[in-house]
Amino acid sequence: MVSKSQTKLITSLQQKKYRDQTGFFVAEGPKVIAELINEGIELQWLFTVDQSEIVAENHFLVDEKALKKLSFLKTANTSVAVFKIPKNESIKSIGLTVVLDAVRDPGNLGTIIRLCDWFGVQQLVCSKDTVDCYNPKVVQATMGSLARVAVHYTSLPQFLQNTTQKTYGACMDGNNIYSEELPKDAVIVMGNEANGISEEIMNMLNQKLTIPRYGEAQRAESLNVATATAIFLSEFRSATEM
Amino acid sequence: MVSKSQTKLITSLQQKKYRDQTGFFVAEGPKVIAELINEGIELQWLFTVDQSEIVAENHFLVDEKALKKLSFLKTANTSVAVFKIPKNESIKSIGLTVVLDAVRDPGNLGTIIRLCDWFGVQQLVCSKDTVDCYNPKVVQATMGSLARVAVHYTSLPQFLQNTTQKTYGACMDGNNIYSEELPKDAVIVMGNEANGISEEIMNMLNQKLTIPRYGEAQRAESLNVATATAIFLSEFRSATEM
Numbered sequence: 001m002v003s004k005s006q007t008k009l010i011t012s013l014q015q016k017k018y019r020d021q022t023g024f025f026v027a028e029g030p031k032v033i034a035e036l037i038n039e040g041i042e043l044q045w046l047f048t049v050d051q052s053e054i055v056a057e058n059h060f061l062v063d064e065k066a067l068k069k070l071s072f073l074k075t076a077n078t079s080v081a082v083f084k085i086p087k088n089e090s091i092k093s094i095g096l097t098v099v100l101d102a103v104r105d106p107g108n109l110g111t112i113i114r115l116c117d118w119f120g121v122q123q124l125v126c127s128k129d130t131v132d133c134y135n136p137k138v139v140q141a142t143m144g145s146l147a148r149v150a151v152h153y154t155s156l157p158q159f160l161q162n163t164t165q166k167t168y169g170a171c172m173d174g175n176n177i178y179s180e181e182l183p184k185d186a187v188i189v190m191g192n193e194a195n196g197i198s199e200e201i202m203n204m205l206n207q208k209l210t211i212p213r214y215g216e217a218q219r220a221e222s223l224n225v226a227t228a229t230a231i232f233l234s235e236f237r238s239a240t241e242m
Numbered sequence: 243m244v245s246k247s248q249t250k251l252i253t254s255l256q257q258k259k260y261r262d263q264t265g266f267f268v269a270e271g272p273k274v275i276a277e278l279i280n281e282g283i284e285l286q287w288l289f290t291v292d293q294s295e296i297v298a299e300n301h302f303l304v305d306e307k308a309l310k311k312l313s314f315l316k317t318a319n320t321s322v323a324v325f326k327i328p329k330n331e332s333i334k335s336i337g338l339t340v341v342l343d344a345v346r347d348p349g350n351l352g353t354i355i356r357l358c359d360w361f362g363v364q365q366l367v368c369s370k371d372t373v374d375c376y377n378p379k380v381v382q383a384t385m386g387s388l389a390r391v392a393v394h395y396t397s398l399p400q401f402l403q404n405t406t407q408k409t410y411g412a413c414m415d416g417n418n419i420y421s422e423e424l425p426k427d428a429v430i431v432m433g434n435e436a437n438g439i440s441e442e443i444m445n446m447l448n449q450k451l452t453i454p455r456y457g458e459a460q461r462a463e464s465l466n467v468a469t470a471t472a473i474f475l476s477e478f479r480s481a482t483e484m
């Protein structure tokens with residue numbers, strides 16, 4: 001059973017405002033939910049149409065109609081769960097850190113979180129106008145990776161002033177990333193989908209880097225921010241850990 | 243004005259069956275449409291709500307209501323165009339070729355076409371069960387890149403039997419891509435989102451390659467096929483063209 005007030009709360013969690021107020025977020029589908037539980041994210045409630053999934057007091061059996069009301073997906077899955085947003089530790093100046101300046105698309109953020117997880121990047125620092133990582137689309141796209149990468153939202157100028165690491169920015173007119181000697185520990189800044197890194201932030205960085213375009217035509221307009229992040233992480237990791 | 247039969251034809255083009263029958267595909271929005279025209283794709287009709295865009299006989303002014311009927315997008319843009327699907331030249335055995343084995347997601351195919359364009363890959367060879375490149379979602383995602391990369395749909399076993407180039411496949415248990423000496427000209431095969439490269443195809447390839455995972459946890463499940471393609475193209479290009 002799911003109460004009216006629970007339904008109201010859960011549907012409200014589609015909006016960041018209510019996630020911030022309540023400290024909860026929603027995940028859907030047995031695979032994503034199991035990954036988050038395995039990673040130690042605290043489960044508040046689980047609602048499922050599958051009796052066999054009910055193994056604890058805060059698990060509830062619901063019918064398909066009730067589940068559909070809770071779901072954010074076009075085609076509802078078999079379960080919906082409410083989790084507590086974990087508290088982040090403070091930002092550290094170690095390892096490789098990815099910084100996002102106003103990345104707006106949930107799919108891009110989700111892909112970047114998965115990339116961080118793959119390449120052992122433990123923290124992602126986002127400007128306050130970057131899309132929220134507990135947005136349902138991000139949660140569904142990242143699965144367990146969201147629990148393994150600490151995502152911080154903060155003032156980027158302040159973060160960049162305080163970091164002791166070398167800072168790099170991805171842009172169209174920097175040094176060729178393939179020719180640079182890249183350090184093991186660094187801060188890599190990726191910019192907004194349409195406008196790249198803002199001027200204020202770019203002026204604070206130690207070095208601009210560019211992925212060169214190949215071929216005759218050279219009319220390709222730009223790389224997507226997620227694919228550019230993939231190539232940056234691949235270059236930093238292969239340069240330093242071989 | 244847009245006739246009833248035109249409306250019917252255009253909305254039918256959302257389905258591959260009708261694109262194959264008619265040889266037409268649809269693009270939306272002034273930016274995408276201008277890119278395709280600039281690249282020499284033959285325009286059949288343009289429908290727009292913007293009088294200033296009407297500069298030829300096959301351009302038609304329509305009202306917003308009529309445009310909305312033609313549009314595949316949730317929020318219709320200001321213009322919808324019908325283009326002729328260009329005839330491909332035959333597949334060549336030169337340069338770097340990307341091969342897709344059953345990639346199903348239009349967003350992934352769109353991102354891969356943009357990557358091919360960026361890295362000067364002129365042909366993309368797809369299994370017949372790969373998503374159609376004239377699917378409206380792919381067209382919107384790739385913009386002009388779709389006109390600069392020749393996308394072929396063919397039998398992969400037949401293509402691989404006939405190619406004279408060295409063939410590589412992306413998988414989870416291959417050689418470390420960062421340690422391999424990679425040739426300038428090659429065939430790179432990327433697999434399906436959930437299942438990777440099929441066994442039949444994998445057995446035909448010269449070498450398996452893997453992007454190594456980093457970090458302590460190593461629990462990241464896999465990389466998305468588009469981000470893996472980004473890293474593969476980056477590695478082949480940076481290894482051979484420096």
